[in-house]
Amino acid sequence: MALFAKKPGGPSPVRRLVGESVSRRLDANPAVKRAKVDEAQIFYHPDFLDAATCDRLVALIDANRRRSTVLAEESVQDFRTSDSCDMDRWSPDVRPTDEAIADLLGIDPVHGETMQGQRYAVGQHFRAHFDYFNEAQAYWPKMVETGGQRTWTAMIYLNDVEEGGATWFPTIGIRVAPKKGLLLTWNNMKPDGDRNTATLHEGMPVVQGTKYIVTKWFREGNWIKA
Ligand SMILES: O=C(O)CCC(=O)C(=O)O
Numbered sequence: 001m002a003l004f005a006k007k008p009g010g011p012s013p014v015r016r017l018v019g020e021s022v023s024r025r026l027d028a029n030p031a032v033k034r035a036k037v038d039e040a041q042i043f044y045h046p047d048f049l050d051a052a053t054c055d056r057l058v059a060l061i062d063a064n065r066r067r068s069t070v071l072a073e074e075s076v077q078d079f080r081t082s083d084s085c086d087m088d089r090w091s092p093d094v095r096p097t098d099e100a101i102a103d104l105l106g107i108d109p110v111h112g113e114t115m116q117g118q119r120y121a122v123g124q125h126f127r128a129h130f131d132y133f134n135e136a137q138a139y140w141p142k143m144v145e146t147g148g149q150r151t152w153t154a155m156i157y158l159n160d161v162e163e164g165g166a167t168w169f170p171t172i173g174i175r176v177a178p179k180k181g182l183l184l185t186w187n188n189m190k191p192d193g194d195r196n197t198a199t200l201h202e203g204m205p206v207v208q209g210t211k212y213i214v215t216k217w218f219r220e221g222n223w224i225k226a
């Protein structure tokens with residue numbers, strides 16, 4: 001390692017600016033509410049997506065789902081037990097939603113990763129994790145090539161779940177129950193652009209019913225190369 005190699009993480013002007021511009025835009029949108037917590041910038045739009053679009057995305061997830069994977073090298077059994085699939089951003093069934101999320105946040109769509117569809121059956125979950133990358137991990141150089149750190153996460157609940165399946169932020173102490181069409185979004189960075197450990201979150205086990213969501217992660221740089 002080089003003698004003066006920069007320690008991973010720390011404040012970042014680029015990530016700070018993204019946090020400022022997105023939170024300013026969301027605060028100015030009367031349809032969007034900000035969670036009343038100090039630890040992180042968390043917002044929600046109670047009825048972002050209409051029922052018919054939700055149903056279409058659920059059908060696409062059912063047609064394309066496979067077992068979910070995680071990034072860490074250690075294989076973590078039972079860490080993420082849902083099924084998931086890539087949602088083709090150019091498909092006419094996906095593109096309007098994909099671009100509407102980017103527009104809501106005011107982030108150029110080229111920063112957005114391929115949207116992920118996820119399906120959780122009874123008992124399935126996504127254990128507590130951070131969406132931002134660990135810059136000390138072996139996978140990090142690959143992530144730099146594909147747009148660098150993740151800044152904002154946006155997810156949409158595509159159906160109502162009979163019981164369970166909430167998104168839980170244990171450090172902050174809030175739980176968001178699935179509600180068809182609701183969009184939840186948060187900044188994985190602190191206001192100074194450093195990684196925000198308070199964004200630790202978990203997809204809690206579904207107790208009854210099935211949970212469908214789409215998740216969109218935004219990078220600080222370009223995911224789509226010109
Ligand atoms: O299923 C959830 O509620 C959380 C999903 C999640 O954390 C993710 O997709 O990164």
Ligand SMILES: [Fe+2]
Nearest residue numbers: 129130131201
């Ligand atoms: Fe997550």
